[in-house]
Amino acid sequence: MRCLRTKLEDELLKEKEHVEAIRAHILRDAEALRGNVRPSNDYTETVLAAILQNQSRELIKSHRQPHFARIFFKEHGRAVKEDAYIGRFGIFERETLQPIVLDWRSPIANLYYDDSFENVSVEVDPKHPLTFDLERKRQFEFRDGSLEAFYDSENGALIDRLLLERLSARSGDKLQDIVETIQAEQNRIIRADARENMVVQGVAGSGKTTIALHRLSYLAYQKRNNAAHTQFLVIAPNRVFLDYIANVLPDLGVEGVTQFTWEDLTHHLLPKKTKFASEERKRALFFEETDNGKCEEQRVTVLAARLRGSMAFAKLLERVVEKVAKQMVPDADLVLSPRHQMTKEEIARRFFEDYRYEPYLKRRKRLLDSLSRFAQDAIKDEIARFDKRLTKGKYADALEQSAKIRAAIEERYERFARTVKNIDIYALYRKVLMSENNVSRVLATLSDDTELNEQTKRYVLTRYADSDSSWEWEDSAALLFLTRQFHGFASDTRFAHMIVDEAQDLSAFQIFVLTKLSPNATLSIFGDISQSISPYKGLTSWDEVTRDVFLDRASYKTLEQSYRSTVEIVTFANRALRHHQTPGIPLAKPVLRHGAEPEILKTSEAQEVALLIELIGRVQSEGFKQIAVIEKTMAACSAMQERLQKEASYALPLLSEKTERYEGGLHLMPIYMSKGLEFDAVIVLNPSANAYDANSSLHAKLLYVACTRALHRLYILQKDSLTPLLK
Numbered sequence: 001m002r003c004l005r006t007k008l009e010d011e012l013l014k015e016k017e018h019v020e021a022i023r024a025h026i027l028r029d030a031e032a033l034r035g036n037v038r039p040s041n042d043y044t045e046t047v048l049a050a051i052l053q054n055q056s057r058e059l060i061k062s063h064r065q066p067h068f069a070r071i072f073f074k075e076h077g078r079a080v081k082e083d084a085y086i087g088r089f090g091i092f093e094r095e096t097l098q099p100i101v102l103d104w105r106s107p108i109a110n111l112y113y114d115d116s117f118e119n120v121s122v123e124v125d126p127k128h129p130l131t132f133d134l135e136r137k138r139q140f141e142f143r144d145g146s147l148e149a150f151y152d153s154e155n156g157a158l159i160d161r162l163l164l165e166r167l168s169a170r171s172g173d174k175l176q177d178i179v180e181t182i183q184a185e186q187n188r189i190i191r192a193d194a195r196e197n198m199v200v201q202g203v204a205g206s207g208k209t210t211i212a213l214h215r216l217s218y219l220a221y222q223k224r225n226n227a228a229h230t231q232f233l234v235i236a237p238n239r240v241f242l243d244y245i246a247n248v249l250p251d252l253g254v255e256g257v258t259q260f261t262w263e264d265l266t267h268h269l270l271p272k273k274t275k276f277a278s279e280e281r282k283r284a285l286f287f288e289e290t291d292n293g294k295c296e297e298q299r300v301t302v303l304a305a306r307l308r309g310s311m312a313f314a315k316l317l318e319r320v321v322e323k324v325a326k327q328m329v330p331d332a333d334l335v336l337s338p339r340h341q342m343t344k345e346e347i348a349r350r351f352f353e354d355y356r357y358e359p360y361l362k363r364r365k366r367l368l369d370s371l372s373r374f375a376q377d378a379i380k381d382e383i384a385r386f387d388k389r390l391t392k393g394k395y396a397d398a399l400e401q402s403a404k405i406r407a408a409i410e411e412r413y414e415r416f417a418r419t420v421k422n423i424d425i426y427a428l429y430r431k432v433l434m435s436e437n438n439v440s441r442v443l444a445t446l447s448d449d450t451e452l453n454e455q456t457k458r459y460v461l462t463r464y465a466d467s468d469s470s471w472e473w474e475d476s477a478a479l480l481f482l483t484r485q486f487h488g489f490a491s492d493t494r495f496a497h498m499i500v501d502e503a504q505d506l507s508a509f510q511i512f513v514l515t516k517l518s519p520n521a522t523l524s525i526f527g528d529i530s531q532s533i534s535p536y537k538g539l540t541s542w543d544e545v546t547r548d549v550f551l552d553r554a555s556y557k558t559l560e561q562s563y564r565s566t567v568e569i570v571t572f573a574n575r576a577l578r579h580h581q582t583p584g585i586p587l588a589k590p591v592l593r594h595g596a597e598p599e600i601l602k603t604s605e606a607q608e609v610a611l612l613i614e615l616i617g618r619v620q621s622e623g624f625k626q627i628a629v630i631e632k633t634m635a636a637c638s639a640m641q642e643r644l645q646k647e648a649s650y651a652l653p654l655l656s657e658k659t660e661r662y663e664g665g666l667h668l669m670p671i672y673m674s675k676g677l678e679f680d681a682v683i684v685l686n687p688s689a690n691a692y693d694a695n696s697s698l699h700a701k702l703l704y705v706a707c708t709r710a711l712h713r714l715y716i717l718q719k720d721s722l723t724p725l726l727k
């Protein structure tokens with residue numbers, strides 16, 4: 001035993017010396033890099049300087065903890081055993097290019113993340129994958145920049161130990177990187193081929209957002225191009241969420257990625273005059289009305305939204321666009337003079353073949369430009385012919401005659417040009433919606449309830465009859481699609497890869513539009529159908545995306561393990577979904593991290609405020625800082641905020657769409673704002689039978705989202721009788 005301990009201590013000493021040697025190298029290298037960066041006007045030198053600066057930044061970041069793991073392995077067919085250190089960033093000998101620490105994104109580092117120890121395939125060169133056996137994985141524990149210990153393992157148990165440690169210590173401040181504990185199933189998603197479209201269904205807390213961002217980092221590393229990050233787009237649900245994830249990408253070595261909410265993207269791409277009605281009325285309809293009389297309106301609203309978010313509608317619009325485009329080109333020859341004519345076939349060939357890569361209104365412009373040039377050439381030619389005759393002295397008033405020739409040809413051209421139709425996409429779209437036939441046909445593909453279909457059709461026809469009415473967000477996909485087909489998108493929205501998070505709240509048509517943003521772009525789509533809490537716009541199944549948008553050519557992956565919450569919290573949250581599970585969508589399985597049982601605290605109207613304040617104090621005194629007090633709706637939040645102020649002069653800040661910066665801490669929020677975020681402790685206010693109907697899958701999902709936001713503690717403050725969903 002004594003001997004063994006000495007051996008371990010010796011090994012630790014060696015590892016410590018190695019860390020110091022790497023640190024000395026880092027300092028030397030960073031100094032050398034700084035010396036090489038010189039300001040210059042030359043493009044190549046500027047790019048080089050940016051790369052050097054980037055490398056120098058990464059080196060400095062590595063100084064505190066140069067690596068987190070070491071692997072011992074043997075390549076098949078080779079006798080020698082090898083080993084490698086793995087860190088957040090690669091460190092190498094500049095002269096010999098020998099690696100000192102491998103970047104976690106490098107091909108060999110895959111050995112560390114794979115769950116198998118034998119026959120692990122690694123694509124150093126995609127054409128010739130190599131196979132390895134892994135002998136051991138070693139993890140290092142650094143505290144305050146000093147190497148304290150290491151742990152060896154010949155199986156996966158090691159990562160599990162570290163994972164549990166990390167999850168227990170996690171505080172829901174802002175999202176963090178997980179490079180030390182990426183799980184094998186997550187690793188496969190992060191490292192999936194950049195050329196493939198991917199849909200990931202992951203339960204709450206399975207790390208979707210986290211690995212989506214690690215995937216960007218991995219793809220940027222693969223490109224090894226300083227401008228790579230500018231080719232990425234992240235689509236996320238709201239500004240608060242974007243703020244919440246803001247720190248991770250720079251930590252992962254990727255900066256300057258474009259990040260948009262769907263609303264931002266829409267405003268960016270559509271003319272400023274396009275006004276959308278606020279979502280408030282709909283949220284109120286679904287979240288605040290408990291009156292059954294509203295049921296009818298809810299069903300019509302859902303179907304009217306599904307109509308405009310469906311791929312059947314997208315296909316209908318595609319057909320409309322094709323038909324309208326055909327009508328844009330006149331069915332007549334352009335006759336400018338007996339010698340200057342262009343056949344309708346030639347005009348159509350230009351429009352449909354020569355300019356086929358352009359959107360239709362750009363084609364129209366190009367066609368008119370070319371016809372105008374043709375007309376100018378015709379004018380010149382006719383005047384020249386006339387001039388020749390003039391030299392023979394046949395006409396007296398030359399100037400007047402030239403002007404007449406010019407005017408006649410120009411008039412014929414203008415008359416013809418007016419028949420090359422211009423298209424107002426807004427009027428076109430309204431016309432599509434006002435067609436009973438169109439609307440009925442699409443509705444029939446979505447529902448066989450003829451009465452509901454009829455009511456929905458009436459709703460749409462009435463809603464859009466007034467040409468001044470504002471648009472609904474459900475129209476944004478169609479308007480963007482028509483914009484793309486007729487005007488094209490600005491070139492600053494060309495991306496190589498797009499990450500869509502919380503995609504369950506987008507429609508299939510919205511995702512289809514994203515696939516059209518840039519030619520050749522691929523998408524990684526992350527979401528959870530069990531958290532689809534916007535019934536008036538979101539997806540009900542991934543089939544709509546994999547089958548109808550990607551035509552079965554996207555890979556579909558699932559994540560079932562939930563890392564965020566304790567076993568007790570996940571089990572409690574799963575209760576809500578028990579009777580409302582979407583077929584094919586599994587319930588969350590917790591990682592074996594235990595904690596306190598969720599507590600249901602009974603209270604009364606008179607005591608509610610005092611108990612809430614006391615509970616917040618109790619949670620804070622346990623050292624938890626990120627705390628969410630969650631209500632079902634914004635109206636209920638405002639009411640509680642007011643009561644706290646009035647009854648106890650207690651200020652509880654509200655998290656809303658208007659919140660610009662998210663700094664963490666204690667907040668009151670409606671469930672839909674808590675989506676995607678996480679907190680040390682969550683207090684759910686009064687989930688009563690009245691507010692959460694046992695038969696409503698929407699209400700079940702709302703509770704599931706609320707409860708799964710908690711990392712360590714979950715409390716239910718129950719004033720009225722508890723909803724059966726949580727019993």
Ligand SMILES: Nc1ncnc2c1ncn2[C@@H]1O[C@H](COP(=O)(O)OP(=O)(O)OP(=O)(O)O)[C@@H](O)[C@H]1O
Binds near residue numbers: 166
């Ligand atoms: N492999 C891992 N190692 C350590 N922590 C992890 C790992 N995977 C996930 N986590 C942690 O689990 C929590 C949940 O991750 P994340 O928010 O990315 O999940 P999500 O699937 O997007 O959740 P939701 O859908 O509920 O919003 C985060 O705190 C994240 O750091």
